[in-house]
Amino acid sequence: MEKWITTAPIPEDYFRGAVELETTGQGTLPHRLPASARAQTTDPQLLMAESQPSGVRLAFRSRASALELELIRSRTTFSGLRPRPDGAVDLVVDGQVHDSSATGGGKTTTIDMATGTLSEVADGTWTIRFDDLPEGTHDIELWLPHNERIELIALRTNAPLEPTALTGLPVWVHHGSSISHGSNATSPTAIWPAIAARLGGVELTNLGFGGSALLDPFTARAIRDMAADVISLKIGINLVNLDLMRLRALGPAIHGFLDTIREGHPETPLLLVSAIYCPIHEDTPGPGAFDLESLAAGELRFRATGDPAESASGKLTLRVIREELDRIVRERSKSDPKLHYLDGLELYGEADYAELPLPDALHPDQATHRLMGERFARLAFAANAPLSPAGLSPAALPPAGLPPSAPH
CATH class of the missing domain: 2.60.120.260 (Galactose-binding domain-like)
Structure with a gap:
């Protein structure tokens, strides 16, 4: 026996x-x-x-x-x-x-x-x-x-x-929505942050929370108090599909979230990432809802219920949030040179949607998780990228032709 x-x-x-x-x-x-x-x-x-x-x-x-x-x-x-x-x-x-x-x-x-x-x-x-x-x-x-x-x-x-002894690799703390959590991925090593971490040569701490990337102060304090060599924050989709706040509140909330993290990580490279392409919320505010016709057919899909005209009065869309995040980083980076911005459309944009549409209109499929992980590794961790500062020595990645993800 x-x-x-x-x-x-x-x-x-x-x-x-x-x-x-x-x-x-x-x-x-x-x-x-x-x-x-x-x-x-x-x-x-x-x-x-x-x-x-x-x-x-x-x-x-x-x-x-x-x-x-x-x-x-x-x-x-x-x-x-x-x-x-x-x-x-x-x-x-x-x-x-x-x-x-x-x-x-x-x-x-x-x-x-x-x-x-x-x-x-x-x-x-x-x-x-x-x-x-x-x-x-x-x-x-x-x-x-x-x-x-x-x-x-x-x-x-x-x-x-x-x-296992600690690897000595840089610790990457990432916060995001259900997409970072891994919705629709087929296994735990196949979520896009895990793929990016493997290719980028970093140790992942994943704070991707389904439906919950909402600029909660307690999340910022948690990140502030964690060990981290590099940090990324992917913000946008949950603010829209929960219809959580208006443009007037967004800017101060982003500043406050960043200020709190900077209390514990004043010089840690920090990358603010906006939402990937999502047609239902690009120009249409939330809240998001289930598509009832799809539910009746036994399929789960989402839709936006807001009125595009309402964005003029401060309701948030993904396009509005991307512009605001870009503006905030451009202003803050004058005194915080280790703060950077990545447009989520570089991870998954309109052309990608034509080839790899979101199956439920909101979350990526496994092929798109792989695509996003490979792109993030190149855009964030390659030599001279925002999360690859001198001294951390993550794996050098070529600008193109990334190796395929490990089979599952």
Whole structure:
């Protein structure tokens, strides 16, 4: 009988990309916002999003030929729509994606789109197993599902393991919306920030929160207090599709968000990124809503409900926000030379939409995640790019012809 070594609970020094770990009655729950921030919001969307471990991974070194990860997942599905794919745990060996395995069991909450009622099914723990790891001692990472809440119960290996020493690579803290969170990506290493981090030679801490890139002061304070060598903020789409504020409030809110981060990172390279191309909100304000005709056909699509004429009175569109972000960075960079702006249309623009349309009119598909990750790596991390200052020595990237992402 195979002899297993059980690590439970999993020690803190095995985690990468988590902001805080919570000990539950069953295991360890990674968080991407600290308790101090979570205490300042009652928004269930944000609380769900930050507890989904996008970009969080376990990192250890071992000569194990097989391993198991026992976990409890929590996921949300919608009745009447095509079932959402299960989450996945990706196995990375010596920096290369080696295998991937779907999650199961746990708690599933189903939302009836017609009535808004909820139903729940609980089905216990789930064990992910990977066999046939390469012979010898290797650096191993287990990337946790980006789109499911995960409590980790135990890690089992058939050989001793130890936490991987810190790489010494620059730490990249990135904040953004559901697109940065990884919506519609097929696996945790296939979200665009993970692709960009791998190509750019940086360690990712992903603060992409679905529906929640809203300039919340507690998020700025969390970033202020984190270790970071480079920082990027992708702002725009959630402000529009939640119809959160008007142009009068946007400028001061952006300044305040940046001021707070600068309290802890006065000279850290910081890249402010605007939204990618999204036709429904380019010139039409929010709020966004479900497209009811598509829902009736069993498909999830979004639409804008505002009136384009309302932008004249201060309602926000993506075009308006891009102009404001550009203006703010041009003004602030006179006294803050390490603050930079990247137009999101350079990551995904109108021509890209013609070739790779957004399947639900809002979120990119997997091919577009790959495209965005490769472009961001070139535009942000290549030699002389905004997040590649002297002294950090990230991987030099050519101006074109980026290598393809690792297979999944």
